[in-house]
Amino acid sequence: MSFDTINEYRKTFPSKAQVIEQTPDPGVRDMLNHLDKAGIPTAFDRFDAQKPHCSFGLAGTCCRICNMGPCKITEKSPKGVCGADAHVIVARNILRWVAAGVAAHGSRGREVLLALKKAASGQVALPLLGQDKIVATAKAFGIYEEDKTVAQLAEQLADLLLEDMSRAVPATHRTIAAMAPPERVKTWSELDIIPVGSYHEVFEALHRTGTGTDGDWENLMKQLLRCGLAFSWNSVLGPSIAADCLYGPPKRSFIDTNFASIKKEYVNIALHGHSPVLPSALVQASRDPELVELAKAQGAAGIRLYGICCSGLSSLYRYGEVHPLSNALGAELVMGTGALDAWVADLQDIYPGIMDVAACFHTKVITTSDSCRLPGAIHIAFDHQHANMDQIHSQAKAIVKLAIQNYSARQQQNVYIPEVSLEAEVGFSVENIAQAFGSLEELAALIKSGKIKGIVNLVGCNNPKVVYEQAIVQVADTLLANDIIVLTNGCASFPLLKMGYCTQKALAKAGPGLQEVLTERKLPPVWHMGECLDNARASGLFRALADKCGQPLKNMPVAFASPEWSNEKGVGAALSFRLMGLNSYHCIPAPVQGSDKVANFFAHDTQELLGSVMVVIPEPLALGQRIVNDLAQRRSKLDWNGNKQEV
DSSP states (O other), X not given: OOHHHHHHHHTTSOXXXXXXXXXXXXXXXXXXXXXXXXXXXXXXXXXXXXXXXXXXXXXXXXXXXXXTOOEEOOSSOOBOTXXXXXXXXXXXXXXXXXXXXXHHHHHHHHHHHHHHHXXXXXXXXXXXXXXXXXXXXXXHTTOOOTXXXXXXXXXXXXXXXXXXXXXXXXXXXXXXXXXXXXXXXXXXXXXXXXXXXXHHHHHHHHHHTSTXXXXXXXXXXXXXXXXXXXXIIIIIIHHHHHHHHHHOOOOOEXXXXXXXXXXXXXXXXXXXXXXSHHHHHHHHHHTOHHHHHHHHXXXXXXXXXXXXXXXXXXXXXXXXXXXXXXXXXXXXXXXXXXXXXXXXXXXXXXXXXHHHHHTTSSOEEEEEETTBOOTTOEEEEEOTTOTTGGGHHHHHHHHHHXXXXXXXXXXXXXXXXXXXXXXXXXXXXXXXXXXXXXXXXXXXXXXXXXXXXXXXXXXXOOOTTSOTTHHHHHHHHHHHHTTEEEEEOSTTHHHHHHTTTTSGGGGXXXXXXXXXXHHHHTOOSEEEOOSGGGHHHHHHHHHHHHHHHTOOGGGSXXXXXXXXXXXXXXXXXXXXXXXXXXXXXXXXXXXXXXXHHHHHIIIIIHHHHXXXXXXXXXXXXXXXXXXXXXXXXXXXXXXXXXXXXXX
């Protein structure tokens, strides 16, 4: 992409007015208009104020690593002060993004691992609700012994997963050795990209990209692949295992979504962020009869919880009491209803702008992580060393009491709730999907027969460079119409939850084969698998189906799509699936276009290395059709031409 093309690309970024006109959720449209009239700015106003965006930043050719710059690459100055060219600068920048993504998911994941260890050792009063998961995982890791208690196995698992994350002395990566497909382990070993551990690879990535260190863009890309594996196997899979061990597996259930699920007569608490540890305790506290009676004494009907981003989703599919409202980019719109008494923010995707909106209402913002402070917020949190995690229940009760006390301060004339709500089914997992079909062999047979043409994991964050939530809906429409099942989690799942895709009514959008298969089993066409960490569930399903079909993953008609991705974790998530041999599909390009070599590495060269590439098509319907065509090509190579075959 040339600079002229980049200049044209940035002209396509929608304005707030275009978002109001074209966003698929009428509740979002209603709230944007309401806050506009009230004079309360949101992320969409701030995005407009940033235009025109820096073309050097979009291309990835601005270097700010040392203080001799910042340096930008132009025809007049093709190298930075140190001599780094566009290829090295772009490679260093994108490697630092991936390293930051490893740290982000890893940091919140470490909290779950510590909670599992402390619960297993009796340091924190939390029950181990996933005992079957503990035993099964211990067997997979080869540490199961009949004379060990479940608690002992859980603590040993926590230690093992923490060691894989924090290892400094090179040794066997136990999680990859136990859980990864042998074909992939062979590929990664031959490429010499198996990580030592998350901490080491982030440490090494920052070292290599520092002043005057690694000047070889190809070597930097090799480190990027190591970070991608650390992201998926340490920062994502390990904490996902730990969460299921501690809190139990997902449960399929139905829940009301969107703005109208907010009930004015209740004490309303929003859960915003990514860590499930304190939100799980908050669910328990909201059930406390003493606190419920205290809420009623204040004139409320009870206590009600709502999900913003992934903290809400991780609680939702386990407890069924947290109504999903919005992803991170739309959080200010929910705050702007004026109906939330407490906003509990733990970490990640918590934009500082929520404090400006909260200042216009009675809502109290409570931060609960030392990693995420907001000026003006009340701080009730685990300390930097998590030494006070044993106070989790008293902290949760204190937060709920704050919300109850704040209920009487709510000004009813400031409350505005769009009357938009739909029911959604959530809580899908590999295990309950197998139950729904009788076995994974039956699902694999339906894929081979052509009644189901493939499965796509449609996820990611949101980005104002495209019309808010529109790309996700349009890609989903295209996939469903072509008999492709959609998995979803995290921020991208919210429009699908809110717009009815996670119900059987959405089968009207599906092709004839998908309609027949899912109607018979009373399943929706979009399977909601949870928070963004639950990409691990999608990859687990893909791996299981590949095994049932006797094929390596890189041959299977499955894919990863994050149309609206916007942050470092999004790069890591896409890279995780490409490392498994699955293409990733996007409407937003990565900032690598300033180097044809780095751009080609992602779009072409990784096909030979990994069996997969990154595909970027800005127009969502065209992107959806490209996914359909690529999965059809994979089916053709497998000779899965629609005739009934046995697995």
